[in-house]
Amino acid sequence: MRRTSARFKLIGTAAATVATVALAGPGVANSATSSTGSAAGQSGVAAAGPVGFGAGTTGGAGGATVTVSNASQFLAEVKKSEPLVIRVNGTVSLSSMTKVTSNKTIVGVGTSGRITGSGLNVASVNNVIIQNLTFSGSNDDAINVQYSTKVWIDHNDISGASDGGVDIKRASTNITVSWNRSHNQDKNMLLGHSDSNSSEDTGKLKVTFDHNYFDGTNQRNPRVRFGNPVHVLNNYFRSVGSYGVASTENAGVLVEGNYFENTEDPFHLGEAASGPGTLVARNNHFVNSGGGQAGGSVASIPYSYTPAAASGVKAAVTAGAGVGKI
Secondary structure (H helix, E strand, O other): OOOOOOOOOOOOOOOOOOOOOEOOOOOOOOOEOOOOOOOHHHHOOOOOOOOHHHOOOOOOOOOEEEEEOOHHHHHHHHOOOOOEEEEEEEEEEOOOOEEOOOOEEEEEEEEEEEEEOOOEEEEOOEEEEEEOOEEEOOOOOOEEEEOOEEEEEEOOEEEOOOOEEEEEEOOOEEEEEEOOEEEOOOEEEEEOOOOOOHHHHOOOOOEEEEOOEEEOOOEOOOEEEOOOOEEEEOOEEEOOOOOOEEEEOOOEEEEEOOEEEOOOOOEEEOEOOEOEOEEEEEOOEEEOOOOOOOEOOOOOOOOOOOOOOHHHHHHHHHHHOOOOOO
16 A cells, blocks of 8 residues: 655644653663763763664774864864764754764764754764764755664754755665654655665665654654664654655564554555555554554564563653753
8 A cells, every 4th residue: 555645744842851760671771861961961972882773883982082062173073084982062053964984973962962054974884873962954864874884873853854854775774763852854764765776775774763752753754665674663653744654665664662642644555656565563552543554574673672561652752862861
């Protein structure tokens, strides 16, 4: 069954409640979150590594740590070839998509790390962490990943990108997208850019979407081509406009332990002109939402994990997703 995404409805929300809570289940960087933050939020050092396909991503670990507060400083550091932890303590205003080199951790300090105007291009590199940053108003994507492996996109706030919030494409693989809050965003997270790119993408595009807060985003939460398996685990979907997850073009998506609230179309097969993939839905929780469309089988998840109970995902994610909460 194919769907269209013509219906557009972005719904704003109040800021997520800041609280100290224990977070159960996979993808937890720390055992708790707080209003003051820790790890990346305070020290600029990434929290414990990701679960899922991005496991083993270390970013700039072992390299020097530098702090930047404006675009010129940021551009000078992000292009260097050596491993670096780049702490962003201020607003970085970009005019175009900015290339990130391999073996980098780019991490906001507290809640002050902001990237605006354009976004980050993780292209033909490996071992990159993007964490605890507020992305707003990009003239393109907030984060684009292509031809890259071992990427962890974690605890960011993403809104207002003119194209995609997070696009992952062109044979990229072994990536975890965790504990991000996306809002005021139409095209949120795309996995696989084209129906005609099977030759590059088949066997790649293996991504874990873990404990993200899809806060009134309209579509692509995510939209998937070719990747199999893709794991959509313990995310909170609030008032999603057009649709939540779409599995298309021979993709295989496991939608597991998620909390869907006020979301008429939580997941389906096919999208617009893209043919259907397969989708297995397991142990999800629905509040004032549709039941979704599943079908077919999905390749086994190749890593160990313990899903959190879906009924508790809303509380955990609203308290723990976004900046300043690690």
